Amino acid sequence: MTTARPGVPARVRIMGWLLGLMLLALTVVAVGGWRLLVSDVDDRINRGLEQEAKEFVDFAQVGRDPKTGQPVADAYGLIKAHLHNNQYPEPNEIHLAVLVEANGTVHVTRQGVQPVDVSGDKELIRRIVSAPESYGTTPTAAGDLRWAKVPLKATGQGQPSFVTAFFVTGMRASADQAIRLLLLVSLIGFLLAAGVSWVVAGRILAPIRTVRQAAAEITERDLTRRIPVHGKDDIAALAEQFNLMLDRLEQAFRTQRQFLDDASHELRTPITIVSGHLELMGDDPAERAEVVRLCTDELDRMNRIVQDLLLLAKAERPDFLRPAPVSLPELTSDIDAKVRALAPRRWVLESMAEGEVVLDAQRVTQAMVQLAQNAVQHTGAGEEIRLGSAVHGENVSFWVTDRGPGIAEEERQAIFDRFARGSSGRADRSGAGLGLAIVKAIAQAHHGVVQVVSEPGAGATFGIELPLVAVVEEASWAGS
Structure with missing residues (x-):
């Protein structure tokens, strides 16, 4: 006998599946949430750059100092006037008025708080001004700097430009903080889910463990152990x-x-x-x-x-019966013909049921022949034995009546047990006492009963009564 190698316990597998699905869901939520937050920040930066560039273009077209109302002829001075009069940068946003002279000298006027002073990095300013694109991203010590520029026409002083920019890392700080908070809450929820799933899986599997323990305790000598049934799940x-x-x-x-x-x-x-x-x-x-x-x-x-x-x-097996539709008159007539060959008695067919039912005709015939043989053993040559069948209500009955010595009341139930024999009459003692037990088994297999009506000295009537509904259900089950 081989013993199965121990595998992963069901409790661990259930917990693993639940936590795996939860981890997948949390990962999707965290990654998706982070991408949405970053996308929102990037959109804000892009819209801010476009808006600031447009505002400067509109201001440059007017070309007047808002404080004095006088036209500003100097391009670099126009940019500085825009910075000092109309701009209120948000954190991590800067505005620059840049002038690059022909000899390479860089002049920068800035507006706004910045993580690092990019206005002092002349090389970075030159790269931004000289870039052919109006929008771009440049790395700095504080992370990427996303910028937009609006160059003005060159003057004798050099190349003036308006530059607006956002420090991307700083702008994303709130999004990163939200994601860290989400990850912390997810971790706490994951740990709580692990504990809850361990407890719940244990409660769910507790009856199964009881079944397993009961199965382990069952032996060939003790099959009395049963599992307590609670609930309807x-x-x-x-x-x-x-x-x-x-x-x-x-x-x-x-x-x-x-x-x-x-x-x-x-x-x-x-x-x-x-x-x-x-x-x-x-x-x-x-x-x-x-x-x-x-x-x-x-x-x-x-x-x-x-x-x-x-x-x-x-008789204990489910295939003991082979029910099929059968005509009651034909079945009764066949039984009558077969029992007449058992012994020289005066056989009388006193009743014949009408209609069609579903039962095992061979088993019913076997039971009736056995009852007839029992009647033969308790009667003499030429004595009368009656048999018949009838349908009443939801039952069909078959019986055999003899004029023998009858059966004492205290023996009427015991005679259907195995190896039991009645004490009265002229019984043939050569049998093993199994005939009536076989009749009882056939009746019970049809969900029916076996009956006896007798008075000592006045004969006996043995019969089987089969419920029609039970017979039909048995037939349906056996054929499925």
């Missing part, structure tokens, strides 16, 4: 189905043990008889022939006992 349904499986196993083992007990009990006598006669058999041919006849008779009886025991054991 899937776990409760699993426990209920497990209990039903245990019921079936217990019944199967009970049937097996009963078969072995019955076989050992009933076969011991014929085996002893055969063994004893063979041991004492002499050389006389007549004696040998008699011993052979006795042994053959006992072996035949053993064969009948084994066949009956096998039939009773098979």
Whole structure:
């Protein structure tokens, strides 16, 4: 017997799947949120650059100092007037009035708070002014500087330009802080989810562990353990189905043990008889022939006992019956024809049911033949035996009535047990006492009952009563 290698516990797998999905969701939220925030900051920067450039172009077209109202002829002075009169930069935003003279000298006037003083970096200013693009990004010690410039026509002084710029890293600081806060909250939520999923998975799997423990405690000698069923969820349904499986196993083992007990009990006598006669058999041919006849008779009886025991054991299986639609008049007529060959009795068919039902005709015939054989054993030649069938309500009944010695009241239930025999009348004692037990098994397989009505000295009526609804349901189940 091989033992399965231990794998990852179900509790860990459930927790892993839940946390994996949560981690994926948190990652998507964090990455998506960060991209949205950064995109929003970039849009604000781009719109700010465009707006500041447009405002300067509008101011330059007017060309007047807002304070004096006089035209400003000096281009560089016009830019400085714009800075000092109309601009209120936000944090991480700067405005520059730049003049690059023909000899390379750079003059810069700035407006706004800046992380680093880019106005002192003349080389950076020259790169921005000399760039052919109106918009661009230049690296600085404080991160990328995204800028826009509006150059004015060159004058004798050199090349004047209006430059507006944003420090991208500083502008993104609020977005980065929001993402860090989101990651912190996500981490706390992830840890809480891990603890909750561990507890919840344990509570969900607790009944399954109970089922596993019960299965481990079940042995061939003890099938009485059952799982407590609480609630109406899937776990409760699993426990209920497990209990039903245990019921079936217990019944199967009970049937097996009963078969072995019955076989050992009933076969011991014929085996002893055969063994004893063979041991004492002499050389006389007549004696040998008699011993052979006795042994053959006992072996035949053993064969009948084994066949009956096998039939009773098979009655516990779901394929014991093969229900099919059958005509009641035809079935009753066939039973009557078959039982008449059992013995010279005055057979009377007193009732014949009408209609069609669904049942196992062969098993019902077997039960009726057994009841008829039982009646034959309790009657003499020429005596009357009546049989019939009838439908009443939701049931169909088959019966056999004899005029034998009857059955005492205290024996009426016990006679349907295995190896039971009645104490009255002219019963043939050669049987094993399994006939009525077989009749009972066939009736119960149809979800029906076996009945007996008798008075001592006044005969007996044996019958089986099968519920039509139960027979139809059984047929539907067996054929599915």
